[in-house]
């Protein structure tokens with residue numbers, strides 16, 4: 137198997153929400169595979185600058201752009217700026233996302249809408265702008281970061297699960313409409329990973345922490361670096377005939393109903 141299949145040299149990859157967490161881990165992997173990384177965040181320029189320093193310490197060629205993925209006007213201006221200043225976007229990873237853990241019966245409609253806006257509508261907004269150039273070039277890779285919550289529900293994450301479930305079908309419809317332009321659109325569905333988003337439910341001894349370790353066949357939380365391989369595969373020529381597929385990187389949690397806590 138030629139390693140060239142996974143070489144991203146001369147490619148430009150935009151990863152939304154890549155100043156930390158899973159987005160940074162995937163972007164770092166794409167960068168080490170040769171891509172120029174366009175880092176995005178919307179919180180502060182300082183956060184972007186700190187992230188760029190981390191990428192550069194790892195030898196990754198990275199530039200940063202602050203924009204709000206949920207604001208179509210900001211996205212339109214920013215994508216044009218990136219394509220002028222950095223180059224054509226060959227790879228788009230729609231990773232930016234939020235979660236609000238509230239029981240549905242108590243959740244404010246505005247909060248529900250905000251989760252849907254960022255986790256589901258934003259991948260559409262950003263992809264709609266980036267796919268224009270991909271169609272002109274008849275080439276591109278789009279990866280939507282779904283979740284195991286695209287398949288399973290859990291108390292208090294109803295808005296997030298609805299968004300991530302919808303993102304699976306958005307991925308399949310993007311693939312349906314854009315595959316004929318040699319644009320491969322797929323998804324990655326992370327299981328439970330050790331990130332800032334899960335920090336509150338990952339504390340040692342926290343019932344949820346013990347539950348996840350027991351419920352996951354790999355018997356551990358994922359390390360964000362475990363996602364780099366899936367991102368490189370779906371960004372490279374190795375996946376040129378893969379369309380509309382959601383690649384779950386979840387330690388096996390979706391493969392099983394789980395086991396009693398006293399069973400090996």
Ligand code: GCO
Pocket residue numbers: 235237282283284285290293296325326327328329333334337
């Ligand atoms: C939660 C977690 C999950 C994970 C991930 C699983 O509260 O259950 O935050 O949502 O973050 O999305 O795929």
